[in-house]
Amino acid sequence: MKPIFIKNGRVIDPAKKIDGVMNVVVENGKISAVTSAKKIPEEALVIDAKGAIVAPGFIDLHCHLREPGEEYKEDIESGSQAAAAGGFTTVCCMANTNPVNDCTSVTEYIVNRARVCACVNVLPVGAITKGLKGENLADIGDLACAGAVAISDDGRPVMNAMIMRHAMEYAQTFNLPVISHAEDLNLRGRGVMHEGTASTELGLRGIPAATEETMIARDILLCGLTGSRLHIAHVSTAGGVEMVREAKKLKLPVTCEVTPHHLTLTEQVVHGYDPNTKVNPPLRSENDRRELVAGLADGTIDAIATDHAPHDITEKEVGFEGSAFGMVGLETALPLVLKLVHDKKVPMKRMIEALTIKPASILNLKKKGTLAAGSDADIVIFNPNEPVTIRASAFKSKSRNTPFDGWRLQGKVLYTIVGGNIVYKS
Amino acid sequence: MRLTQPHILSINDLTKKDVLTILQTAESFKEISERPIKKVPTLRGKTVVNCFFEDSTRTRMSFEIAEKRLSADTVNISKSGSAMQKGENLLDTMRNIEAMKPDIVVIRHSISGAPMMVAEAIESHVINAGDGMHEHPTQALLDLMTIKEVKGRIQGLTVGIVGDILHSRVARSDMLLFRKMGISVVVGGPRTLMPIGIEDFGVTVCPNIREAIPSLDVLMMLRVQRERADENLFPNLREYARYFGISNETLKDAKDDMTIMHPGPVNRGVEISPEVADGPRSVILNQVTNGVAVRMALLYLLIGDGGNE
Numbered sequence: 106m107k108p109i110f111i112k113n114g115r116v117i118d119p120a121k122k123i124d125g126v127m128n129v130v131v132e133n134g135k136i137s138a139v140t141s142a143k144k145i146p147e148e149a150l151v152i153d154a155k156g157a158i159v160a161p162g163f164i165d166l167h168c169h170l171r172e173p174g175e176e177y178k179e180d181i182e183s184g185s186q187a188a189a190a191g192g193f194t195t196v197c198c199m200a201n202t203n204p205v206n207d208c209t210s211v212t213e214y215i216v217n218r219a220r221v222c223a224c225v226n227v228l229p230v231g232a233i234t235k236g237l238k239g240e241n242l243a244d245i246g247d248l249a250c251a252g253a254v255a256i257s258d259d260g261r262p263v264m265n266a267m268i269m270r271h272a273m274e275y276a277q278t279f280n281l282p283v284i285s286h287a288e289d290l291n292l293r294g295r296g297v298m299h300e301g302t303a304s305t306e307l308g309l310r311g312i313p314a315a316t317e318e319t320m321i322a323r324d325i326l327l328c329g330l331t332g333s334r335l336h337i338a339h340v341s342t343a344g345g346v347e348m349v350r351e352a353k354k355l356k357l358p359v360t361c362e363v364t365p366h367h368l369t370l371t372e373q374v375v376h377g378y379d380p381n382t383k384v385n386p387p388l389r390s391e392n393d394r395r396e397l398v399a400g401l402a403d404g405t406i407d408a409i410a411t412d413h414a415p416h417d418i419t420e421k422e423v424g425f426e427g428s429a430f431g432m433v434g435l436e437t438a439l440p441l442v443l444k445l446v447h448d449k450k451v452p453m454k455r456m457i458e459a460l461t462i463k464p465a466s467i468l469n470l471k472k473k474g475t476l477a478a479g480s481d482a483d484i485v486i487f488n489p490n491e492p493v494t495i496r497a498s499a500f501k502s503k504s505r506n507t508p509f510d511g512w513r514l515q516g517k518v519l520y521t522i523v524g525g526n527i528v529y530k531s
Numbered sequence: 532m533r534l535t536q537p538h539i540l541s542i543n544d545l546t547k548k549d550v551l552t553i554l555q556t557a558e559s560f561k562e563i564s565e566r567p568i569k570k571v572p573t574l575r576g577k578t579v580v581n582c583f584f585e586d587s588t589r590t591r592m593s594f595e596i597a598e599k600r601l602s603a604d605t606v607n608i609s610k611s612g613s614a615m616q617k618g619e620n621l622l623d624t625m626r627n628i629e630a631m632k633p634d635i636v637v638i639r640h641s642i643s644g645a646p647m648m649v650a651e652a653i654e655s656h657v658i659n660a661g662d663g664m665h666e667h668p669t670q671a672l673l674d675l676m677t678i679k680e681v682k683g684r685i686q687g688l689t690v691g692i693v694g695d696i697l698h699s700r701v702a703r704s705d706m707l708l709f710r711k712m713g714i715s716v717v718v719g720g721p722r723t724l725m726p727i728g729i730e731d732f733g734v735t736v737c738p739n740i741r742e743a744i745p746s747l748d749v750l751m752m753l754r755v756q757r758e759r760a761d762e763n764l765f766p767n768l769r770e771y772a773r774y775f776g777i778s779n780e781t782l783k784d785a786k787d788d789m790t791i792m793h794p795g796p797v798n799r800g801v802e803i804s805p806e807v808a809d810g811p812r813s814v815i816l817n818q819v820t821n822g823v824a825v826r827m828a829l830l831y832l833l834i835g836d837g838g839n840e
Contacts, residue, residue, distance in 0.1 A: 246770045246774045247770060247773075271763050274721070274722040274723040278722055
C-alpha cells in the first residue's frame with residue numbers, strides 16, 4: 106500500500122480542534138501525521154488539496170443497505186459505493202432486512218459480505234426485538250459478539266415500554282447504545298405526511314408531531330430510569346429537539362441525529378404529490394425545520410445521519426398514498442448540509458463534527474472520526490464551493506428515489522479514502 | 532441459649548450474637564445426622580406444623596427431617612388438598628391451625644410478607660421458610676454455615692452472588708446476612724435482573740461478573756427461571772448461559788480455592804454447567820446437609836431445652 110501525502114488542504118478535524126492549512130500523511134492505512142512539515146514519504150501518492158477541505162471521512166449512523174433480502178433496490182456493494190461517492194467512509198446499516206438482523210447468522214453474513222465487496226466500512230446495527238415484532242428480545246448479546254455496534258428496530262418503534270426498558274438495561278452489559286425510532290404507531294395511523302395545513306389542502310392523512318414527541322418523551326424517561334445510552338434517530342420535530350435539550354441539561358446519556366432532508370425541506374414540498382417527498386418521519390413545518398437547524402447549530406442535535414432508504418421505482422410510482430416511505434441520501438447529504446453552512450445557519454466545524462467525531466463517539470468507535478495520528482486513514486477531501494447539480498441518474502446507488510434531482514447546490518467530494526485506499530475519486 | 536427473637540422471619544431481626552449462636556448450635560447438631568440412630572429427644576412432645584403454600588423439595592424435607600430427628604411431632608399442609616381450595620384464606624387457615632396448639636409453625640408462601648402477617652395474628656413461633664421475593668433466612672444461615680466450614684473463617688472474605696437478584700429471596704437474605712457478618716459482597720448478572728437500589732444493601736454491583744471472578748473467595752450462582760425469558764428479561768436461555776452462566780472456561784482465572792455454591796434447584800447447563808456443578812469447587816450438596824443442621828438449631832433455640840415460656 107503506497108503512502109499518501111495530502112498537501113495544501115484546509116484540514117478541519119473538530120476532534121483535535123484543528124482548522125488550518127496543513128498536510129496529512131497516510132502510511133500503512135493509518136494517519137501518520139497532520140503537519141506543516143513538507144517531507145513527503147518515499148513513493149507516496151501526492152494529492153494537492155488546494156482550495157479543498159480535508160476532513161475525517163464521514164460516518165453515517167443510519168442507513169438502509171437492503172441486503173440480505175431486497176438486493177433489487179440496493180445491496181452492500183452498491184450502497185458502499187454510494188457512500189464513498191458521498192464522502193462517507195463508515196456506514197451503519199439498519200436491521201430491517203429480510204431476514205431481519207436479529208441473530209448471529211445475519212450479522213455475520215453482513216460482516217462477511219462487507220469484507221468481500223464493500224469499499225467503505227460497514228457496521229451492522231442489530232435488532233432490538235425478534236423479527237422487529239416488538240414482542241421478544243433479539244439475541245442482543247450474540248449480536249454484540251458478532252459485530253453489531255448498536256441495536257435498533259428502526260423502521261419500526263418498540264411500542265411496548267417494558268420491552269424497551271428491558272432492552273435498554275440488557276444492552277448495558279454489552280455496551281451497546283439503543284437507537285430509538287420514536288414513533289407511536291397508533292397516533293400515526295394511516296398518515297402519510299405531516300399533519301398540518303398542507304395535509305389538509307392536499308387531502309392526505311396526517312402524522313402529527315405528537316406521534317414522535319410522545320415516544321421521545323417516553324424513551325428519555327426510560328433513559329433516566331435505566332441509565333442506558335439512548336440515541337434518538339431522525340428527529341423531525343421542534344418539540345423533540347427541545348426535550349433532548351432538557352434531557353442533556355439533566356446530564357442524561359441521550360444523543361440524537363437529524364437527516365439532511367429534514368434540515369432542508371418542509372411539508373410544502375409535498376404539493377405536487379411527488380412520492381419522493383414521502384418519508385418517515387415526514388417533512389414537517391417550517392418552524393420544525395428551523396428548530397432542527399438551530400438544534401444542529403447549538404449542538405443539541407449531535408449528529409447528521411442520512412437515513413438512506415433506497416426504493417425501487419415500482420415502489421414509488423404508485424401514487425403518494427401507496428408509495429413506500431423513504432428517500433436515498435448518501436450522495437446528496439454533503440451539498441445539502443453545506444447549504445446551511447453557506448447560508449450561515451450552521452458553522453462548518455459543527456457540520457463536520459456532526460458527521461465525524463460525534464457519530465464515532467456515539468458508537469464508541471475507536472480510531473475513527475478524527476485525523477489524530479494512529480487513527481484509521483478514513484479521509485474525505487471536498488470542495489465546499491464547487492457547484493454541483495444533483496443527477497439521480499448518475500447515482501452509484503441502485504435506487505433513484507430523491508426529491509433533489511436537478512437541484513443546484515455547492516459542495517463536491519473530490520476524494521474518499523478508506524483505510525489508506527482511495528475508494529472514490531471525482 | 533436463646534435468641535433475641537421469638538420468630539425467624541427476616542435476617543434484619545437477628546443480631547450478630549444471634550447468628551453466632553445459631554451457627555455454633557448448628558455445628559453441634561450436625562453430628563446427630565452422622566449417627567446410625569439419627570434421633571435425640573430434644574423436642575419430644577412438641578408439635579411443628581409445616582405450612583408450605585408454595586412448592587419445595589429441599590426446604591420442606593429439610594425442615595421435616597430436622598423436626599423428626601429432634602423427636603418433634605410434625606404435620607404437613609400445602610395449598611392443594613386443603614380447605615384453601617374451597618376459598619379459606621391464609622389467616623383463617625393459620626388461626627385454625629393455631630387453635631390446635633402447635634409450638635412452631637414453618638411457613639413458605641408466594642406472597643412477600645405473608646409470614647410476618649401470620650406472626651402478628653397467632654401465638655406460635657413462626658419460621659419463614661421463604662416468602663415471595665422477600666427473604667429466605669434459613670437458607671442464608673445454612674449458606675453462612677457452609678462458607679465458614681469450607682473456608683475456615685468468615686472475616687475478610689469476598690462473596691459473589693450472580694443471577695436473577697431481582698426475583699430472589701435467597702439473594703436478599705444472603706446479602707443482608709453476609710453484610711451483617713462483615714463479608715464483602717459483589718453482585719452480578721444481567722442488568723434486567725438487578726433491582727434498583729441494590730447498592731443500599733452495601734454490595735458492589737459488577738457490570739461484568741467475569742471481571743470480578745478472580746477476586747472472589749466464594750461464588751454463589753442463583754437459579755434463573757425459564758419463564759423469565761418469556762418475560763423478556765433476556766433474549767433466551769442460550770444467551771443467558773453463554774454470557775452469565777459459569778463453566779470451567781469462565782472460571783479459568785478464579786482463585787484455586789474459590790468455592791461454588793447454589794441454593795438449588797440447579798438449572799444444569801444454564802446458570803451453571805454440569806462439570807462445575809459436579810466438580811471439585813462445588814459445595815452445593817454440603818449446603819443441603821448443613822440445611823438440616825441449621826434448621827435443627829433454629830427449632831431448638833426457639834423452643835428446646837428450657838424453652839418453656
